[in-house]
Amino acid sequence: MSFASGALSAKAKAMYGRRIKHADYQALIQKKSVADVASYLKHETYYSDIMAGINEANIHRGQLEMLLRYDWFNRFSALLRYGNEKSHFYHYIIGHNEIEQIMACLHMIEHGDKLELVSKMPVHLAHYMSFDLFALAKVSDYEQLLEVVRHSPYYQILLESKPRYMSDFDYVGVESRLTKIYYDDLIKTIHSLFNGEKRDKIESMFTVLIELNNIIKIYRLKKYYNASADKIREVITPHYGSFSKEMINKMIEADDADEVLEQLRKSRYKNYVSDQPFMYIEYQAKAINYAINRQTINFSTDPDFVLMSYMVLSETEVDNLVNIIEGIRYHIAPDKIASLLIE
Amino acid sequence: MAIQKMQFIRLTTDKSHMDEMLHTALESKLLSAESATALVSQHVKGDPIQEVNYFEEDINVLQGYANLLGISLDASAGCAHEYTKEDxxxxxxxxxxxFACFNNSARGNLSPEDEAALDLIRPLNYSDLHSLRYIDIRFGxxxxxxxxxxxxxxxxAFIYEVVMQNERYAWVLIATSDGYYRKTMEILQSLFFENIDIPLVDRKAYAEKYRGELNDxxxxCLLGSSKTKLHxxxxxxxEDYNLxxxxxxxxxxRFKGMFDEAITIETMDGYDTIKKPTRLKNSWFFRPFEMFVKxxxxxxxxxxDPTPFLAITYCLLFGIMFGDLGQGALLFIGGLLLEKKTGNQLAGIVGRCGIFAMIFGFLFGSVFGNEEILVPVHQALFNVEHLxxxxxxSANTMTLLIGAIAIGVLLTLICQSMNIFIKFKQGHKAEAIYGQNGIAGLVFFAYVIFFVLKFMGMINVPVLFDMPVCLIFIIIPIICFFLKERFEAVEHGEKFTPKAGWGNYALEAFFECFEVVLSFITNTMSYLRVGGFVxxxxxMMLVVMTLxxxxxxxxxxxxxxGNLFVMALEGLIVGIQTxxxxxxxxxxxxxxxxxxQFTVMSVD
Structure with missing residues (x-):
């Protein structure tokens, strides 16, 4: 069963065709200021629509990044108009933002920095969230937070994780459990809506994401927190696809972070992993995901696969642009910025 | 033909009547004035008036003030007062x-929306907003x-009011107390607030106050500047001031009658070095074709003026190629209506071509592609079997193509005759006699045509094709083409012998002669397209009928x-080919x- 029509597939592929190309990236990284980047996006790329009416000469870095992310979501919403009544499945992408906002709210409760939370709030997603985003911004203690998320899937975990003092709060653990709930729900939905080969393929697309997130967690916990194997096992999401349970276990029990990376280089993703030393693990994971999805959009005709791939690829494009904007804002050399781009 | 005869004139007056003279000449729209500096270079007696146009600078300053006040200056009401330079x-x-207060506020970056939003808070009185002691007001x-x-x-830390909003931005007025000012600004900056300075003074009030005097x-200044430019x-x-x-x-x-006695007008002869301007004057039918000439x-x-000849030949060739009574009538009506409504010259040309398309359409018996309707008319009028x-x-195809060539030959001969006339008129005798479009060319081309006609069996005058006659009409013109450049040199006072020697000249002239002879053939063949487009x-109309x-x-x-398509496509192609x-x-x-160009005297 396809939830999206052929038109959706054609539209998504057409939008992918208009993506930022290598020559654009080369031109962008040579720009001297955020205003120059904004001007290029406004006049030379398909971002001209979202940039229309914007005073690009005075635009703030954060505002530009916010606009790009807002546009990304708008494109996604526009594509869904070509789908049918079950297209709501695709709002799975909101889940990450929900968890992010809850975690930011928890930090706000402990540190009281409401401005940090509010300024980064994705207000364009508020309508789709399972709780009231604006009410979340007004929360001042844990009880109020529980009240706001009472009818969301996250309530039970947050209730069970209520600390005596916020300083004792287990941020890593709670975030992992919230993520696990999110993925469990997602897999359950996939099983209820799809069947046969298609279900397996969609599930595998998400399993790749889960695995890559797990590998990021393993790497970071080893590299920066020197965490024990048991602690790592607690925070990873136990879904296995390309990496068997044994392979993940081997990574968890590796002596250090470099060994984790080494094992990644020996896996089926070896062709996508950069040989450059000191490359961020997040970069490696995104590059792998990007390569897989690029292959899907090029060769698949199934509207669901095409849409999901397009969203990954276009989100990576937004990440690239954000990297360029930040790189230029902080005067990073163009070749250094170029090395962070995934294309 | 229709190039208007011109007279070079001088208008003379004293200083007190100079501006009046210039003004009347300007208003007459009949004079193509020569600038003083150009006349001096042609050795006409007198000196140009050396004046600095300080009005131009003043106009720039005034426009700068108008920009500051956000108004546009308007001189349509004229000036009520006279001002000295000191005034x-x-x-x-x-x-x-x-207006110094406006210079201090950076208004350059404000978009029209910013201005509109600022306008909305005008009723609060800008200076009042600046004079609050304990409350800080921000706008942006x-x-x-x-x-x-x-x-x-x-x-x-603050309260706010949205003054205006579009799909991207909202313009807000924010009030905070001194104690919360820093915190408020921190919040606003984190939300990408762009501050817009509230003006210290109300520009609109200033604009209303000063508008009248600025315009005056x-x-x-505009009038003064115009006068200075006319000087x-x-x-x-x-003591004479001459124009x-x-x-x-x-x-x-009529021109003389416009000036009073203080200004004398004399016709001037003997100024042959000053090039006379050309103004075309043609009748209603030919006038739109001036566009093609220009x-x-x-x-x-x-x-x-080649306009009448161009008009007739253009209409004729167009009519032959686009011969259809119905379509021609549409071109005629549509073209003339459009010309009347918009004054478009091309539409006028289309309308006139429509007349000839109708005539040839009638002769070919074609009405919107239908070749049966006119059969009875042709039978009655021309006493023919069908059309x-x-x-x-297919039996008519050769006739059609030969007819096209015949038209080409005739037009070429007319053009050569016209060229001989013009060149003699201009005093270019060598070109008129020895050129490819002079007498030599005409004789050569006409003789070749006779030769072809004899070959086709259409004429038979044996004496014309004897060897000595043949040599005279072929060889002598070719020798003329060969030596034309030298005869021209002699006409300009140079020696007959070429500077670079006869060897070089002969080589060059040989290829030129070859090209001339070849061009007679290719140019004549070029007219084949007339038959082709018929x-x-x-x-194409047959295709429409079959469909x-x-x-x-x-x-x-x-x-x-089908008719509209053929009209559009054929009309365009035939128009261009003609x-x-x-x-x-x-x-x-x-x-x-x-x-x-005859350019009517103007300030610019």
Whole structure:
């Protein structure tokens, strides 16, 4: 069963065709200021629509990044108009933002920095969230937070994780459990809506994401927190696809972070992993995901696969642009910025 | 033909009547004035008036003030007062200090929306907003997303009011106390607030106050500047102030009648070095075709106006190629209506071509592609079996093509004759006698045509084709072509012997002669297209008729669309091809151009 029509597939592929190309990236990284980047996006790329009416000469870095992310979501919403009544499945992408906002709210409760939370709030997603985003911004203690998320899937975990003092709060653990709930729900939905080969393929697309997130967690916990194997096992999401349970276990029990990376280089993703030393693990994971999805959009005709791939690829494009904007804002050399781009 | 005869004249007066003279000449729109500096270079007696146009600078300053006040200056009401230079300087200085407050506020970056939003808070009185002691008022714009966030943070340190909003930004007025100012600004900056300075003074009130006086001085300066610019036409000779220019002979008496006795007007002869301007004057039928002539080049004053000849030949060739009574009628009606409504010259040309298309359409018996309707008329009028000339009958194809060539031959001979006339008129005798479009060329081409006619068995005058006669009409013209350049050199006072020697000259002239002879053939063949397009037009309409038969009930639709399609496509192609024949095959034989436009005297 396809939830999206052929038109959706054609539209998504057409939008992918208009993506930022290598020559654009080369031109962008040579720009001297955020205003120059904004001007290029406004006049030379398909971002001209979202940039229309914007005073690009005075635009703030954060505002530009916010606009790009807002546009990304708008494109996604526009594509869904070509789908049918079950297209709501695709709002799975909101889940990450929900968890992010809850975690930011928890930090706000402990540190009281409401401005940090509010300024980064994705207000364009508020309508789709399972709780009231604006009410979340007004929360001042844990009880109020529980009240706001009472009818969301996250309530039970947050209730069970209520600390005596916020300083004792287990941020890593709670975030992992919230993520696990999110993925469990997602897999359950996939099983209820799809069947046969298609279900397996969609599930595998998400399993790749889960695995890559797990590998990021393993790497970071080893590299920066020197965490024990048991602690790592607690925070990873136990879904296995390309990496068997044994392979993940081997990574968890590796002596250090470099060994984790080494094992990644020996896996089926070896062709996508950069040989450059000191490359961020997040970069490696995104590059792998990007390569897989690029292959899907090029060769698949199934509207669901095409849409999901397009969203990954276009989100990576937004990440690239954000990297360029930040790189230029902080005067990073163009070749250094170029090395962070995934294309 | 229709190049107006011009008279070079001089208007003379004293200083007190100079501006009046210039003004009357300007208003007459009959004089093509010569600038004083150009006249001096032609050794006309007198000196240009040396004046600095300080009004221009004052106009710039006034426009700068108008920009500051956000108004546009308007001189349409004229100036109510006269000002001396000192008066104007004093006023500009006064305004400079009055408007200094606007210079201090950076208004350059404000978008029209910013201005509109600022306008909305005008009723609060800008200076009152600046004079609050304990409350700090900020004005600026925020991205729309930030407005939603502002509602969460409002009770923290400030209150706000959205003044205006579009899909990207909201313009907000924010009030905070001194104690919360820093915190408020921190919040606003994190939400990408762009501050817009509230003006210290109300520009609109200033604009209303000063508008009248600014316009009056502006109008005076514009007038002063115009006068100064017109002084560039004046040559001062002792106490006489002279204005020189050209007036059409036909307008001269009317022009003289416009000036009073203080201004004398004399006709000037003997100034042959000053190039006379060209103004074309043609009748209603020919006038739109001036556009095609000007597109090529304006005729020189000493040439003839090629417009009537172009108009007739253009319409004729177009009519032959686009021969259809119905379609021609549509072109005629549509073209003339459009010309009347919009004054478009091309539409006028289309309308006139439509007349000839109708005539040839009638002769070919074609009405919107139908070649049966006119059969009874042709039978009655011309006493023929079917139609006078059936274009699609294969027996007529050769007649059609030979006819096209015949038209080409005739037009080439006419063009050569016209060229001989013009060149003699201009005094270019060598070109008139020895050139490829002179007598030599005409004799050569005409003889070759006779030869071809004899070959085709159409004439038989044996003596004309004897060897000595043949040599005279072929060899002598070719020798003329060969030596034409040398005869021209002699005409210009140079030696007959070429500077680079006869060897080089002969080589060059040989290829030129070869090219001349070849061009006679290719140019004549070029007219074959006339016959070709007659066939093409008839062929396309045949397709439309065949399609109509095929579709049955929908045939009226096919008839209309088919006719419109053929009219648009053929009309465009035939129009372009005819213009090509005019420019390449005809103009190249007799028309040079390079004339000076008769430009009515103006301030600019």
């Amino acid at each position: 104007i300087d004093a006023k500009l200085k006064q305004w400079e200090s009055d 714009r925020l991205p729309v997303e930030s407005i939603k966030k502002l509602s969460v943070l409002e009770q923290e 001085v502006y109008a005076y 560039a036409y004046i040559l001062k000779d002792d 020189y220019g050209f007036v059409a002979n036909s307008d001269l008496e 597109m090529y080049s304006l005729p020189d004053y000493t040439e003839i 006078l000339f059936e274009t699609m009958n 066939l093409s037009h008839a062929g 109509m038969d095929m579709v049955g009930g929908a045939s009226p639709l096919v008839f209309v669309i 213009l090509r024949l005019e420019y390449y095959e005809m103009f190249s034989r007799y028309f040079v151009g390079g004339g000076k």
